[in-house]
Amino acid sequence: MSSPRALMRLCTWNVNSLPARLDFVLDFLQTHQPDVVCLQELKVEDEAFPHLAFAQLGYVALTHGQPQWNGVAVLVRRALESEPRIVQRGLPGAESYGARLLTVAVAGVSVSSVYVPNGKSLSHPDFKLKLAFLEKLHEYAASLPLNEPVLLGGDFNLVPAALDSWNETAFTDRIFHTVEERARWRALIDLGLVDVFRALHPAEQAFSWWDYRAGAFHKKHGLRIDFLLASQTLASRARTAQIDRDFRKKREGRIPSDHAPVLVDID
DNA sequence: ATGACGCCTTCCAGGCGA
Numbered sequence: 001m002s003s004p005r006a007l008m009r010l011c012t013w014n015v016n017s018l019p020a021r022l023d024f025v026l027d028f029l030q031t032h033q034p035d036v037v038c039l040q041e042l043k044v045e046d047e048a049f050p051h052l053a054f055a056q057l058g059y060v061a062l063t064h065g066q067p068q069w070n071g072v073a074v075l076v077r078r079a080l081e082s083e084p085r086i087v088q089r090g091l092p093g094a095e096s097y098g099a100r101l102l103t104v105a106v107a108g109v110s111v112s113s114v115y116v117p118n119g120k121s122l123s124h125p126d127f128k129l130k131l132a133f134l135e136k137l138h139e140y141a142a143s144l145p146l147n148e149p150v151l152l153g154g155d156f157n158l159v160p161a162a163l164d165s166w167n168e169t170a171f172t173d174r175i176f177h178t179v180e181e182r183a184r185w186r187a188l189i190d191l192g193l194v195d196v197f198r199a200l201h202p203a204e205q206a207f208s209w210w211d212y213r214a215g216a217f218h219k220k221h222g223l224r225i226d227f228l229l230a231s232q233t234l235a236s237r238a239r240t241a242q243i244d245r246d247f248r249k250k251r252e253g254r255i256p257s258d259h260a261p262v263l264v265d266i267d
Numbered sequence: 268a269t270g271a272c273g274c275c276t277t278c279c280a281g282g283c284g285a
Contacts, residue, residue, distance in 0.1 A: 225285075
């Protein structure tokens, strides 16, 4: 006799406004029954966060929001029977960049929801701020207990490799595809963090973001910029990884986020 | 080359996103 293996389903999703996307997120929870969901771009302050809607589905939400822009949260399924607690609110040294990082401890895993600035364009001052944010994120990640289960889930706003872009040739040296952004990605990976989707699907072209404009989704003009990065001890337990494109589609006439959720199942 | 769509906001044109 053996009991079923305990499985943890970990997710990340940039929802592009939680108030505008609440129905989608609730649908997602009911469809996938995830244990942990890192959310980005809440665009809602903590005082207005819709906790009740999540509680009714059996989730507790830990939040780091601000009015109008940015905002990150971690949803935790109560069935985990582990009381999640906030470990870090805001990326140290980058608080002025907005509410872009929240770390919680849950069921023996350090979980961080991360929203990297997009940088706008190479010539814009925000691009240098983006690179600086990635460096501070590296410093912060290095301070995490990487010999234990650690997860960074989020919108990193960069394309790690040619396979992750619908048009690497056209976008060479353009934002999201630059040597500078990729060097900082590599530094994160070199800490021992594993891009779990890519590890389980080494040759599959799969995107997590598609522009709203010009029919990009239907033309398969996307980028893979949302990741679940796991420490090796956690990544070694990963069994499946997927990006659920269904949640990038209209549902009953409602407009989706421009990002799709990324999911990983852990033994 | 630009904008294309959708979010937000002292309300409505303009900033932002990626």
